Each structure stands twice: as C-alpha cells, then as structure tokens.
Amino acid sequence: MSNQRRPLIAGNWKMNGLAKSAGNELLELVKLVRDHKAPNCDILICPPATLVREMAKLAEDNAVDIGGQDCHAAENGAHTGDISAEMLKDAGAGYCIVGHSERRADHGETNAAVKAKAEAALRANMIAVVCVGETLDEREADKTLDVISDQVKNSLPEGATAANTVIAYEPVWAIGTGKTPTPLDVAVVHAHIRSELGSLMNDSDQVRLLYGGSVKGSNAEELMAVENVDGALVGGASLKAADFWPIVATSI
Numbered sequence: 001m002s003n004q005r006r007p008l009i010a011g012n013w014k015m016n017g018l019a020k021s022a023g024n025e026l027l028e029l030v031k032l033v034r035d036h037k038a039p040n041c042d043i044l045i046c047p048p049a050t051l052v053r054e055m056a057k058l059a060e061d062n063a064v065d066i067g068g069q070d071c072h073a074a075e076n077g078a079h080t081g082d083i084s085a086e087m088l089k090d091a092g093a094g095y096c097i098v099g100h101s102e103r104r105a106d107h108g109e110t111n112a113a114v115k116a117k118a119e120a121a122l123r124a125n126m127i128a129v130v131c132v133g134e135t136l137d138e139r140e141a142d143k144t145l146d147v148i149s150d151q152v153k154n155s156l157p158e159g160a161t162a163a164n165t166v167i168a169y170e171p172v173w174a175i176g177t178g179k180t181p182t183p184l185d186v187a188v189v190h191a192h193i194r195s196e197l198g199s200l201m202n203d204s205d206q207v208r209l210l211y212g213g214s215v216k217g218s219n220a221e222e223l224m225a226v227e228n229v230d231g232a233l234v235g236g237a238s239l240k241a242a243d244f245w246p247i248v249a250t251s252i
C-alpha cells in the first residue's frame with residue numbers, strides 16, 4: 001500500500017439496524033476510535049438510510065464518517081420510495097456506496113445507472129464508493145478482468161478524482177459466503193483496476209481501492225497487506241463494533 005493513500009475501512013450495514021442497538025454499536029466504535037487518538041485511516045459506517053441522521057449525530061466529531069448505501073440519480077421529484085444524494089448529504093452522510101452487487105442484482109442496475117448515481121453523489125458533495133465485481137460464473141469462464149474493465153469504465157462518474165471517488169472490488173461469490181480470493185487474485189484485480197483508471201483519471205495512482213467480500217478479523221491483515229489494497233468494505237463483520245474493530249486495527 002502506498003503511504004500516500006490514506007486507508008479507508010468501511011462498514012456496509014445493508015438492511016440491518018434499529019435505532020437502539022445500532023446506536024450502541026456506533027458509540028462503542030466511536031469510543032474505540034477516540035481512545036486511539038490519531039487514527040491513520042478513515043473509518044466509515046453506512047447504515048440504512050433511516051439511521052443516517054441519528055448515526056451522523058452520534059459520530060458528530062467525525063471520528064467515524066457516515067455514508068448512504070445507495071441514492072437516486074435525480075436531485076428530487078416523483079420517485080416514490082427513493083432517496084436522493086442531496087437528502088443523504090442533508091442527513092449527515094459524507095459518502096455514498098453505489099453499484100453494490102446486491103443493487104445490480106436485486107434492482108437490475110446497469111453500469112449507466114450506477115454512473116448516474118455516482119455523479120449524483122459527487123453533485124451532492126459526497127464521496128462515491130463505486131462497487132465492481134465478477135460473479136462466480138464469470139470468474140470460472142475467465143472473464144473476471146473483462147467484467148471489471150467494463151464496470152470500471154462505464155460506472156466511473158464524470159469528474160472522478162481520487163478525492164471524490166473510491167472503487168470497491170467485491171467479487172460477488174465472496175460476499176457473505178466466507179470465501180475469499182487468494183491475496184494473489186486480489187492483487188491481480190486491484191492492479192488491473194488501477195491500470196484501467198490510468199486512462200480515465202489524472203490522479204489514478206491516488207485513488208483508494210477497497211477490497212470487500214467476507215473480510216473479517218482473522219483475514220483482514222493478509223488482505224490489507226496486498227499491493228493496491230487501500231482498505232476494506234465490510235458487510236457482516238461491520239455490524240458489531242467488537243468484530244469491526246480488529247479489521248480497523250489492521251490499518252489504523
């Protein structure tokens with residue numbers, strides 16, 4: 001990992017969390033971070049939208065940043081049930097995940113839709129965390145790098161810079177399965193992403209590339225040590241501060 005890229009350890013709570021228990025977990029995490037005084041990495045929790053405002057208040061001094069998990073591309077309008085990037089920002093979010101494979105699969109989100117959402121996040125002055133990743137079928141058909149190239153090229157927001165955009169590589173088959181790619185597999189994909197970004201952005205060497213998919217305390221150190229891995233996007237193991245902290249501690 002280059003010293004110039006500040007690691008980002010991010011938790012994606014997905015559709016989990018009610019106010020009371022979630023607040024307790026966040027306060028516990030904030031306490032662990034504060035006790036550490038000067039963390040050398042950024043720490044992010046993306047709770048369900050219902051909790052963004054409250055979580056942002058609890059983490060008021062930004063020991064932990066708060067983000068959204070998805071946003072609509074439009075600023076406002078007749079889109080029942082959707083939430084705009086501006087609304088998340090207004091509630092206290094500083095980041096927004098877009099293009100998670102669960103959104104791509106469950107809601108048929110295309111690269112073009114993901115790009116529009118990422119652009120909405122930038123428009124609202126949030127950092128976009130753009131997710132990419134291959135399915136098991138694609139990996140077994142030796143299509144991983146082609147799929148990643150296609151997703152990176154076509155999901156990257158217009159105006160992306162290292163300051164406003166993060167890429168998360170999450171192999172779909174590693175999400176919630178306990179399976180992870182080997183460090184070598186991760187190194188190959190991350191090097192490929194950085195090389196693709198080279199033709200798309202001026203400061204591609206500074207963009208943070210996260211790995212996500214079954215990251216936990218026991219494998220975080222090995223995964224975070226891989227070249228071009230600048231942090232993690234963690235699902236299940238981010239729900240409890242006690243599970244998330246050992247992952248944060250690999251980079252703090």
Ligand SMILES: O=C(CO)COP(=O)(O)O
Binds near residue numbers: 174176177236
């Ligand atoms: O999808 C993920 C984070 O966005 C990863 O989920 P798990 O860490 O539960 O595998």
